[in-house]
Amino acid sequence: MKRAQEPDTGPRLHKPDGLDAVRRLEIVRLVGNLYRIAAQHFDCSGDTVPVRFTLRGLAAGQWRLRNGSESLHFNERLFAAAPEQHMPDTVAHEVAHSVVYRCFGRGPRPHGREWRMVMEQLGCKAQVTHRTPPEILAQTLNRHLYRCRCRIHALGPRQHRYAIHGRRSYQCRVCGDRLVPADR
Ligand SMILES: [Zn+2]
Ligand SMILES: [Zn+2]
Known part of the structure; x- marks a missing residue:
């Protein structure tokens, strides 16, 4: 996609809603619970993964691995705009990437059989496409x-x-x- 050179100076019709401390804590707790559920089925023990709310743009969540350290990133504006779409599914989606990495290493495909298996054990739909309804996505961003x-x-x-x-x-x-x- 070619990008326009000019900075985007369009009107900001929607204020950048974030999450308050309580809702952030809810997500952090959910992450902990999902790891505990996963640990009943998979050998995925390890360090507590830091949760950050710095993700912007279209993606609602992301699992990252840098220099052997994992982190989970969530897009607070998208969570705030449609919480029911992301709790627990988006959170589980990213935790499942971590669980797959811990159990199977880097071999499996990102949304392959192993990942779907973990999602099933977490009781969530193994969905890869956007969970934020398109209208909300467009409006929020x-x-x-x-x-x-x-x-x-x-x-x-x-x-x-x-x-x-x-x-x-x-x-x-x-x-x-x-x-x-x-x-x-
Ligand atoms: Zn394309
Ligand atoms: Zn994914």
């Missing part, structure tokens, strides 16, 4: 949703104006498709 054949993209107001007036077209860097509005 003040972005316009576009799609290609492989994923959803979020364009800023300026890029969106260029795209709808045909002054510029944007391509997916992964599949090369031209982006079209997601509601079309």
Whole structure:
């Protein structure tokens, strides 16, 4: 996807809602509970994984591994916008990546058989696509949703104006498709 050079100066219609301390703590507790459930079925003991709320953009959650240290990252704006979509499923999704890594190492595919097995034991749907409803996603991020054949993209107001007036077209860097509005 080609990016416009200009900074995005579009109006911010929606304030960046975050999570208060209580809801953050709820997520941290849920992470602990999910590891405890997983430990009943898989050999996944290890250090407590730090939970951070610094994730921005389209992804609601992310499990990271850097220099052998794991961390879990959640997008507080998306959690605040649609908590019922992410509690517990998004949290379980990322914890399951960690459990797979601890049990099976780096071998298995990210959402392969092992990961689905862990999700099942955690009692959650093994879903890979976005859990935030597209309208809420667009509203929360003040972005316009576009799609290609492989994923959803979020364009800023300026890029969106260029795209709808045909002054510029944007391509997916992964599949090369031209982006079209997601509601079309
Ligand atoms: Zn994943
Ligand atoms: Zn694509």
